[in-house]
Amino acid sequence: MTAVTPSDATQHVSPRLKGRRRSRTLAIGIAFVGLIVAVALVSLVWLPYEPSDTSGGRLESPSWEHWIGTDKFGRDLLTQLMIGARIAITVGCGAVAVGATIGITIGLVAAFAKPWLDDTISATLDVLIAFPVLLLAMLIVAAQGASLGTAILAIGIALSAVVARLTRILASQVLRAQYVTAARTSGTRWFGIVGQHVLPNIWPTLGVNLALLFGAAVLAEASLSYLGLGAPPPNASWGRMLQEAQATFTTAPAGAIAPGIALVILVVGVNFIADGLRDLADPTRKRSR
Amino acid sequence: MSLLRIDRLSISSASAAPDARPLVDELYLSLEAGARLGLIGESGSGKSLTSLAITGLLPSGLAGSGSITLNGVEVIGADERVLQPLRGPVASIVFQEPLTALDPLMRVGRQVAGPIRRHRGLRGGALDTAVRAALDEVALPDLDRMLRAYPHEISGGQRQRVAIAIALASRPALLIADEPTTALDVTVQAEVLALLNRLVAEREMALLFISHDLAVVSSMVDEVVVLSNGVAVERGPVARVLSAPEHEYTRRLVASARALDNALEAL
Ligand SMILES: Nc1ncnc2c1ncn2[C@@H]1O[C@H](COP(=O)(O)OP(=O)(O)O)[C@@H](O)[C@H]1O
Ligand SMILES: [Mg+2]
Numbered sequence: 001m002t003a004v005t006p007s008d009a010t011q012h013v014s015p016r017l018k019g020r021r022r023s024r025t026l027a028i029g030i031a032f033v034g035l036i037v038a039v040a041l042v043s044l045v046w047l048p049y050e051p052s053d054t055s056g057g058r059l060e061s062p063s064w065e066h067w068i069g070t071d072k073f074g075r076d077l078l079t080q081l082m083i084g085a086r087i088a089i090t091v092g093c094g095a096v097a098v099g100a101t102i103g104i105t106i107g108l109v110a111a112f113a114k115p116w117l118d119d120t121i122s123a124t125l126d127v128l129i130a131f132p133v134l135l136l137a138m139l140i141v142a143a144q145g146a147s148l149g150t151a152i153l154a155i156g157i158a159l160s161a162v163v164a165r166l167t168r169i170l171a172s173q174v175l176r177a178q179y180v181t182a183a184r185t186s187g188t189r190w191f192g193i194v195g196q197h198v199l200p201n202i203w204p205t206l207g208v209n210l211a212l213l214f215g216a217a218v219l220a221e222a223s224l225s226y227l228g229l230g231a232p233p234p235n236a237s238w239g240r241m242l243q244e245a246q247a248t249f250t251t252a253p254a255g256a257i258a259p260g261i262a263l264v265i266l267v268v269g270v271n272f273i274a275d276g277l278r279d280l281a282d283p284t285r286k287r288s289r
Numbered sequence: 290m291s292l293l294r295i296d297r298l299s300i301s302s303a304s305a306a307p308d309a310r311p312l313v314d315e316l317y318l319s320l321e322a323g324a325r326l327g328l329i330g331e332s333g334s335g336k337s338l339t340s341l342a343i344t345g346l347l348p349s350g351l352a353g354s355g356s357i358t359l360n361g362v363e364v365i366g367a368d369e370r371v372l373q374p375l376r377g378p379v380a381s382i383v384f385q386e387p388l389t390a391l392d393p394l395m396r397v398g399r400q401v402a403g404p405i406r407r408h409r410g411l412r413g414g415a416l417d418t419a420v421r422a423a424l425d426e427v428a429l430p431d432l433d434r435m436l437r438a439y440p441h442e443i444s445g446g447q448r449q450r451v452a453i454a455i456a457l458a459s460r461p462a463l464l465i466a467d468e469p470t471t472a473l474d475v476t477v478q479a480e481v482l483a484l485l486n487r488l489v490a491e492r493e494m495a496l497l498f499i500s501h502d503l504a505v506v507s508s509m510v511d512e513v514v515v516l517s518n519g520v521a522v523e524r525g526p527v528a529r530v531l532s533a534p535e536h537e538y539t540r541r542l543v544a545s546a547r548a549l550d551n552a553l554e555a556l
Contacts, residue, residue, distance in 0.1 A: 182390040185344045186404040186455055187377030196403065200394045 026276025032269025036262065040089045043082035051079055051234045059252040069254045071244060080236035081258050087230075087237045088218050088266060091152055095217035096210055098156025099163050104206070106160070107167025108194060111175060122168065128161035133216070134223055141229045148231035155220045159213050166209055170202035177201075204278070211274035215267040222263055238263055290361050292463055292495050293320040293343065293380070297355035298365075300338050300519075304350060312351070313338055313519040322462060325489070325496040327506040327527060329542070330516035336499045337385075339516075340465045343497075344380055345372040360462070377408050377459030383485075385468040387448035391440040397424075398436035401454050408459035423454045427484060446477035450484065457488060463495040470505060482508060503546045507531060515539050 048067075049056075056070040063069070068077045110121040128136070133155070140154035174180060180197055188196070224230040225239030238259035245255030300313040313335040320326050328336050342353045345364045357364040359379050362371060384390040391400060402420045405411055411419050421432055427450040429435050440448055449469060456464060466485060470478040486509060489496045498509045506513060507527045515523040515530065515538065523536040534540045 178384060178386070178389040179392045181341070181346055182382070182384055182452070182455075183392070183403070184346055185376050185380075185382045186459060187373065187407055188403065189373065192403070196395065196399075197392050201392070 022276050022278075025272045026280075029269045029272025029274075029276055032265045033273060036085050036266045036269065037089060039082050040085040043086050047079045047082060049076040049079045051075070051083060051236060053079075059248060059255075061252070062254055068258045069252065071241075071255055072248060077241070077255055077258060080241055081238070081262060083234070083236040084238040084241060084259060085262065085266075087148070087235050088221060088263075090148065091155065091221040091231075092214045092218045092266075092270075094152035095155035095159060095221070096214045098153060099159030099213060099217075100210055102157065102160035103163025104167050106164040108171055108198070110164070110168040111171035111198075112190065118168075122165070125161050125165045125168075129165060133158040133220055137220060137224055138227070138229055141224065146229050146232055148235055151221055151224055151230050154224075155217050158220070159217060162213065163206075163210070166206065167202065170205055171198050174198045174201045208274045208278050211270050211277060215270045215274075218263065218266055218270075222259075291319040291358075292322045292324075292360060293318075293497070294358045295319065295339075295343070295356070296358075298339070298342060298353060298357060299355055300335065300342060300347065300351055300353045302351055311519060313342070313353075315355070316516075316519075316521055318514055318521070318524075320463065320495050320497060323493045323495055325498065325510040325512070327510035327513035328497060328499045328516060329501060329503065329506050329513055331501055331542075333518075334516045335519040336501075336516060337467055340382055340467045340497070340499060343465060344376050344382060377404060378461060380463040380465060381456040381459055381461035382465045382467060383449070383452050383456045383469045386472045387445065387452045388440060388472075390452050391448060393440055395439075396436070397438050397440065397443070397451050401451065401458060404455055404458040423458055424451070426457075426488070427451070427454045429454075444477075445473055446481060449473060449477075449481055453481075453485065453488070457492070460492070461494060463497065464489060465497045465499070467499045468501065471500070471502070478505070485509070503531060503542060504550075515542070 053076065054074040056066055056074040056076060058070065058072055058074050060066055060070040060074075066076050066078065068081065070076055071080070106121065106125075110118045110125075113121065136158040137151070137154035140157060141150050144150040144153070174197060175193075180193060183193060183197055221230060221237065222239030222242070225237035226243045228240075228243070230237050230239055241259040242256055245252065245259075249256050295316055295318045298313055298316040299311040301309070301311040316335075316339065318326065318328075328339065330336055338347065338351065341347050343357055343359065343364065345367060347353055353365050355365060359375050362375060364372065364375070391397075398420055401423050402416055405419050405423065406416055409419065420436065424432055424435055429447060429450050435443065435447070435451075440451070443451070449472075453469070464485075469485065470481050473481060482505065485496075488494075496510065498506060500506045500509075511527055513524065513527045513530050514521050515536065517536075517538040523530060523534065523539045530539060531543055534543050
C-alpha cells in the first residue's frame with residue numbers, strides 16, 4: 001500500500017464536492033458506530049434472555065422468540081451479540097486509551113531526546129512493530145491469564161509501539177518548525193511547547209490514526225477470543241461466537257454471519273469516521289470546504 | 290556593561306570537515322541599551338544564524354564558539370535554565386516569514402496572550418485587556434476578528450504585526466528584527482518599518498536590524514556591520530558605508546542597489 005495524501009487522491013474533485021463527500025462518509029460512519037454503541041448501551045439495562053439461559057432448542061433458526069436463532073447449547077444469539085458489542089467497544093476504547101497514553105509519552109520523549117536516546121527508542125519501536133500485534137498480545141495473555149483487562153492491556157501495549165513511532169515522527173517535524181523556535185525566543189518552556197504547539201499540531205493526524213487503531217483493536221480482540229485467549233464467559237465476544245459457530249456453519253450459518261456483520265459494521269464505521277475527521281480536526285483545511 | 294556583546298563568535302556545522310570555513314567567522318559586535326545597529330549581507334551570509342545564536346537557539350547540528358553576552362550573562366554553552374530568563378525580557382526576535390513563525394493552529398489572540406501571561410503575570414480580564422492593547426499598539430484593525438483569527442485568515446502584513454506584538458509582549462531590552470519586511474509587499478513594507486521605528490523609539494529598545502536591503506537598513510539604523518560569507522568585512526556609520534564603501538563586497542552591494550534604483554526610475 002502506498003501512502004496517498006488527501007490532496008493527491010482528490011485533486012481532480014472540486015473542493016465543494018470533496019467536502020460533501022467527506023461529510024457523507026462521516027455521517028455513515030457515525031450511524032454505523034452509533035448503532036453498535038446503542039446496542040452496547042441497551043445491553044447494560046436489557047437483554048432478551050439471561051446470557052446463561054439454555055432454554056431454547058439447539059441451533060434453532062431465526063424466529064420470533066430468538067431473532068437470530070440459538071447456539072449449540074440453546075443460548076440466544078441476539079443476547080450474545082449484544083454483550084459482544086459491549087465487549088468490542090470496551091476493549092476498543094480501553095486498548096486505544098492504553099496505547100495512546102504509553103505511545104504518545106514515549107513518542108514525545110524520543111522527539112525531545114538527545115540523538116542517541118532517540119535512535120535507541122526508534123530502533124526498539126521498529127522491532128516491536130515488526131512483531132505481529134496478535135503474537136505480542138498472545139505472549140502477554142499467556143503470562144497474565146485471559147481476562148478482559150488482560151486483553152485490553154495486551155492489545156493496548158501492542159498498539160502503543162505504532163502510536164509512539166507516529167508521535168515521534170510528527171512531533172519532531174513540529175519541533176523543527178519555525179513557530180517553535182519563535183515560541184522559544186519569546187520564552188516558552190518545553191512543557192508549553194508540548195501542550196500549546198506540539199500536541200495541537202500533531203492531533204489532526206494522530207487522532208485519525210487513533211480512530212483507525214480502534215478498528216484494529218476490535219479485530220485483535222475478536223482474533224484473541226477466536227483463539228480462546230480473550231475474555232472468558234460470560235463475556236460473550238464476537239470472536240468466540242465465530243469460533244463456536246464454525247463447526248456448524250453449513251447447517252446453522254446465522255451464528256457466524258451475525259457477529260461477522262457486527263464486526264464489519266463497527267470497523268467500517270470507525271474507519272469512515274477517521275476519514276471524515278481528517279478535515280474537521282484541521283482548521284487550516286477548512287477554507288477548501 | 291553592554292546590553293549585547295559578541296566576541297569572536299564562530300558558528301560551524303558539527304558534520305562539516307574540520308578545515309571547512311565556519312558559517313560565521315570570528316564576528317565581533319556590541320550594542321548598548323537603546324542603540325541601533327544594522328547587520329547587512331547577502332542571503333546565506335550568516336545573519337539569521339547570528340540572531341539565533343544570540344538567544345541560544347542554534348539549530349541542532351550547529352555549534353557556536355567564542356562569546357556572546359546578554360546583559361552580562363554568557364549565552365554560548367549556557368544551560369536552558371540560564372537562557373530561559375533572557376528569552377523575552379532581554380532579547381526577542383521578529384522573524385522574516387510571519388506565516389511560518391506563527392503557529393498555524395492557534396488563534397492570534399492566544400498566541401499574543403502566551404508571552405504576556407508569562408512575562409507580566411496577567412490573568413483573566415486583565416490579560417484580555419492587555420492582549421487587546423498589544424494588538425492595538427501594532428495598529429491592527431478589527432480587533433474582535435483578529436483575536437479569533439487563525440494566521441492563514443489574515444494578510445501577510447497583519448501577520449507580521451502580530452509577530453511584532455508577540456516579540457514586544459515581554460518588553461524586551463533588545464529587539465532583533467531578522468529581515469522583518471522581506472516577505473511583504475513594498476507598500477506594506479513601509480508601514481511595518483514605520484511601526485517598528487515608532488515602537489523602538491517609544492520604548493527606548495535597542496535594535497539589531499538585519500537585512501539584505503541597503504535602503505531599508507539606512508532608514509532604520511545609524512551604524513552597520515557588513516557580513517559576507519560569515520565574515521564582517523566592513524563597519525561604520527550607515528551614511529559613510531553607503532557613500533564611500535571601503536570593501537570590495539560592500540561596493541558591489543551598493544552598486545547593485547544603485548543599478549536597481551536606476552532601472553526602477555527609468556521605467
Ligand atoms: N541548520 C543548518 N545546518 C547547516 N547549515 C545551515 C543551517 N542553517 C543555515 N545553514 C547555512 O548557514 C549559512 C548562513 O545561513 P543564514 O544565517 O540563514 O543566512 P542569512 O544571512 O541569509 O540569514 C548558509 O550557508 C546556510 O546554508
Ligand atoms: Mg536569514
